[in-house]
Amino acid sequence: MIAQPHDRRRFLALAGGGTLALALAGASTSAVWATPRFREDPFSLGVASGEPDPHGVVLWTRLAPDPVAADGAGGMPGKAVSVAWQVAEDPRFRHVVRAGAEQATPELGHSVHVEVGGLRPDREYWYRFRVGSELSPVGRTRTAPRQDARLTSLSLAAVSCQNYPDGHFTAYQHLAQEDLDVVLHLGDYIYEGAAQGRLGRGHLPAAETFSLADYRVRYGQYKSDPHLRAAHAAAPWLVVLDDHEVENNWANEISQADSEPDQDPAVFLQRRAAAFQAYYENMPLRLTSRPHGPDMRLYRHVPFGGLAQISMVDTRQYRDDQACGDGRRIDCVERLELERTMLGQEQEQWLLRGMQRSAATWQIMGNQVFMMQADHEAGPVQAFGMDTWDGYYAARRRLLSGVRDRGVENFVVLTGDAHRSVAADLKVDFDDTTSPAVGTEFLGTSVSSGADGRDMDDLGRTWLAENPHMRFHNAQRGYMRITATPRELRTDYRVVPYVTTPGAPVHTRASVFVEAGRPGIAHVTA
Structure with missing residues (x-):
């Protein structure tokens, strides 16, 4: 179901003229704070980079000396601020290769998104920001790498589901120590609910998030976590909500069917627009992903030489x-209805067309909810x-048939959401045990959602x-650590034994291998 123009007009009429509308239109009416001074660190939320291409990346920060200020302003005045940035070839900034300044405006939560170009392909760089006398x-x-580059390997990680009250972000403490080319965040970066938990990490604001200020405070709280900040600073990210x-x-x-006051679609579109804006403000995304009201373009192809193409999809909008x-x-x-869609017709065709045209060895799809069939009921009765x-049977069959019929090789899906890890073959017909695999799905567990968990549970069995x-x-x-080479792709399931107290060690619970040119799982070592 695609939102119709009258729905968009209804949203704009409701949003009319306020700060949200100005921000989404790219306008700023704020005065400039010429000589900023801060009592607290304006870079409390850290720094991040993302969206790498052969000649550049997006650099991100958001000024917030008081990241959980109730008004959502992060402790910043209602003025625009000039933020200087530098990119260097060394961590001590002896050889600065790019530099400039960007305006951080209150309309976009004093966030900065710098699209740096002119860099060399497949190279490490270091970056930082300055505002006033404060350094980030x-x-x-x-x-x-260049799109035609012949790579010997690519190293990435995939994460999802970091519920702040459920546990500590220990997984990020270890992920930040990995030597990674890119990190994929597959959704549930924040949780919108009012949960307070038992760890002293209750949600701020304490109520469920609805307004732009609410969402800004929630991101301010989550991004205050030192392990999350360290993981962002360690490697570029590709994100999707x-x-x-x-x-x-x-x-x-x-909206979800419940008793909350956002059941009117027009009111829900306001909430969605606020949530999208806060998401953009807090992520290293390009201008092409900047939301327009309740709409945000998040699906895109990101090539890594001739070795892999990563296709980030959007399974919500x-x-x-x-x-x-x-x-x-x-x-x-x-x-089972044939017309049901998960991606929408345009995105579905974009995905298949892009994978078919790509010359990369591995076609990696960054996906939010698991694609494999998962019967939840023991015995002959099936429950999904x-x-x-599983709730979009025909859409899944169309996609996997398209992968098979278009000759897309080495199709790998990386997924989050389920708070558990599973490695599975993908088939056009899951109920036919003789149906050949057309790809592989690696479902990755949560960072903290679901608390400690265990190696096996009843649902797993x-x-x-x-x-x-x-x-x-x-x-x-x-989290999942994935290493791709021209011959194979290996997924290491990196797990921690607990998150309800800090400091857990990490180990590889299993490594799952896929061989190039042979769809499905080759073998598992555990």
Whole structure:
């Protein structure tokens, strides 16, 4: 279901003339703060980079001396501020190769998005910012290789689901020590709810987020975590949102079915626009991803030489509503309807076309909700979750048939959301055990959502018993480390034994291998 023009006009009429409308239009009416002075560190949220290409990256920071100030302003006055930036070939900035200044405006939460060009392909760089007499922390980044470059390897990590009250971000402490070319964040960077938990890490604001100020405060709280800041400063990121950056299980213009006051689609579009703006303000995204009201372009192809193309998709903005009222369902006929879509027709064709045209060895899809079939019920009865691709049966079959029919080789899907890890073969027909694999999915666990977890649980045992295409399962916290070479792709499931107290060690629970030219999992070492 694509939002119609009258819905957009209705949103703009509701938003009319305020700070949100000005920010989304790119306008600023603020005076300039010529000589800024700060009592607290304006770079409390750290620095980040993202969207690498062969000649540049996006550099990000957001000025916030008081990141959880209730008004969402981060302790900044309502004035624009000039922020200087530098990029160097060494961490001590003896050889600065690019420099400039950008305006941080109150309309965009005093965030800065610098699209640096003129850099060399496949090179490490270091960057920093300055405002007044204050210097930011130093970040490390890396440009992508030339599109025709023959790489021997690519190293990336994939993360998702970092619920602040559920646990410490220990996974990021370890991820920041990895030598990575890029990090993929696959959604649920924040959680919108009012949960307070038992760890002394309760949500701010304490109520559920609805307004732009609410979302800004929530990002300010999450990004105050030192391990998250360290992971951002260690490597460039590619990000995409899922549901909790807005509201649990939202679908296109449709809010979650509950008793909250955002059930009117027009009111939900206001909330979505506020959430999208806050997301953009806090992520190292290009101008092409800047939201326009409740719309935000997040799907894109990012090539890494001739070795891999990463296609980040958006499974929220263009999908149909969840079938059969959402939840877990048995015998839900609605989920089988042929016209149902997860990506929307335009994005679906863009994805298949882009993978078919790519000459890269590996086609990696950054995805939010798992694609594999997951029967949740022991025995002959089948039960499926309606928010995942299981609730969009025809859309999944179209996509996987398209991968097969277009001759797309080495299709690998990286997914978050489920708070557990699974490695599985992807098939056009999951109910036919003789149906050949057309790709592989690596579902990665959460950073902290779900608290400590355990190696195996009842659902994991059911999944492995009822879904023969699943080859590995674990329900602890952590992240995926993926290494691609021209011959194989290896996913290491890096897990920590606990997150409800800090300082947990990390270890590799399993390594799962896919061989180039042979769809599906080759072998698992655990």
